Amino acid sequence: MKILMYSTHEHERTYAEEWAKETGNQVQMEMVPLTAETVKMAKGFDGVSIQQTSPVEQEVYQALAEMGIKQISTRTAGYDMLDLETASQNGLTVTNVAIYSPRAIAEMGVTQAMYLLRNIGRFNERMENDHDFRWSGDLIAKEIYTCTVGLIGAGHIGGATAQIYKALGARVIAYDPHPDPELAPFMDFVDVDTVLKEADILSLHVPLLPSTEKMIDKEAIAKMKDSAILINMARGGLVDTEALIAALNSGHLGGAGLDTLADETTYFGKQVDAEAVPGDYHELAEMPNVVVTPHVAFFTNVAVRNMVRISLNDVVAIKTGERCKNIVK
Template identity: 60%
Template sequence: MFGTKAQEKQYAQDWAQKTGNEVHMTTAELNDDTVDQVKGFDGVITQQTTSLGSPKVYEKLASFGIKQIGTRTAGYDMIDLDSAKANGLTITRVSIYSPRAIAEMGVTQAMYLLRRIGEFNQRMNEENDFSWSPSMASNEIYNLTVGLVGVGHIGGATAQIYKALGAKVLGYDVAYDPEMEPFLTYADLDTVLEKSDIVSLHTPLLKSTANIINADALKKMKKTAYLINVARGGLVDTQALISALKNHEIAGAGLDTLADETTFFAKKVDAADVPEDYKELAAMPNVVVTPHVAFFTSTSVRNMVQIALNDTATIVNGGHSRNALIY
């Protein structure tokens, strides 16, 4: 079990005791330098945002008799699917661990921005300004249109929350889900960008979605709109976003993920190692950044560990998992 976090250990131990299986945990990530640790084990799972490494990693896993790589995440862009396929490796992910956890974080960031909390804090703490300026009046959610880019499990949970709050919800997705009809109206991407007061991203990072929010997309958004990204950093062109914020092309942004986050998120780093784009964004009162923790609830952590371990045991024993990717 690679990339083990302190909060995961008890859940893994509980699973091992309940099932009678052995779970070896390491904080190291799976890559070219660590893959030899897998030798002698029957399965492997990891949680990381960095690449698993070169094709040699997949070749070695297959030579060790490994049948599957499990990721304790919904995203799987750290895995080279071509190398996995070439070596007969099944890939499983935890696509549903607690959609509401991530949905709630996205809504929380949106409400923080909508009610101008960061801007009020700056005025009070830096300018001693406690006045009720007319320019600081905010809107209420039931008056707004929320646009979702991606209407899967997390996007669907987000739609239900916003709908319950009274917002009009638009959704863009390459796949139509009739179960979402009570909570949103499907629309094309341009309509979602142009009509929404809050644009919230919930799509995987694929070649087709990389930088889906670029300079052109940001220009299509309302100047009063907020962008929320609780999905993958690579969905957004960071420099284009910074430029749009500086030029007041959009009102603000809530970001739980950044394109270059693997160098500093989920770890303590020296001040010199904090990227300039993060510093620039974090200094803006109309931006809120969190370190990829939208998933980080006790419910999510438990489910991510135990579902991933269950899938591994199932495949090792010759079974099939509904969480296996078809690729």
């Protein structure tokens, strides 16, 4: 079987080569994303695997179908770059890697939260800019076991996040439209308003859908504590960036840890000229109570290996008619 991997990164190559050797399948790796221009590269292949945040154009689906390809496998948990309805209309099955390493995302979120909770960025700013090594009451920190951590979304990543915070002694509350009773030992399920109002650390773990776009807007932020820390390891579009910046500037929020931004597709994952970087990134990155990372919460050796192998296994499963648990409904 011949599989084309789009948007291949160097760190994925070893794992793809290992998989091909083990399974006897052929994998061709290309660095370009799947687009209306590059879809022609898939001719002669049995399936495709992608990893991108840029939307797949409408004409791509028909082109793949005309080549006899029956699926698109994304090496990510998120699949908002794909139009599921158009894929279905063209006989294409979409799969994602929902569980590649929930701990990887969870650990990054907790890391950023602890950095912000202990005011490390603010201390660094004073030391670097003013050579001021004094303590002051405005930078006294809370200890994590005294905090309430609020989760919006309690799936695999939210569940892993809850377990880490619970082990650190924090109180964990969560809102999820479909609460999993197996997670009850690690969190208390409450309504979304209670999460917003009571959380010292608010962590987002939901997909980007029309119903969740800008769910953290001016009104939601107004319900949060003045000292609250917002953590977004999910999708940038969940947060109204303008409202977030206003709240940080006014002192209404204590800080923000962001592995994703709404406009990230134009520069995350690339090296770009300074003028190509949007102003909202510059404004956020210059704040000592904000941490911005370029969508790398997933970026561990365990996660990358699993993403590659699961995605390629799914291509084979769809092609051969085997059972596949990662089909996006």
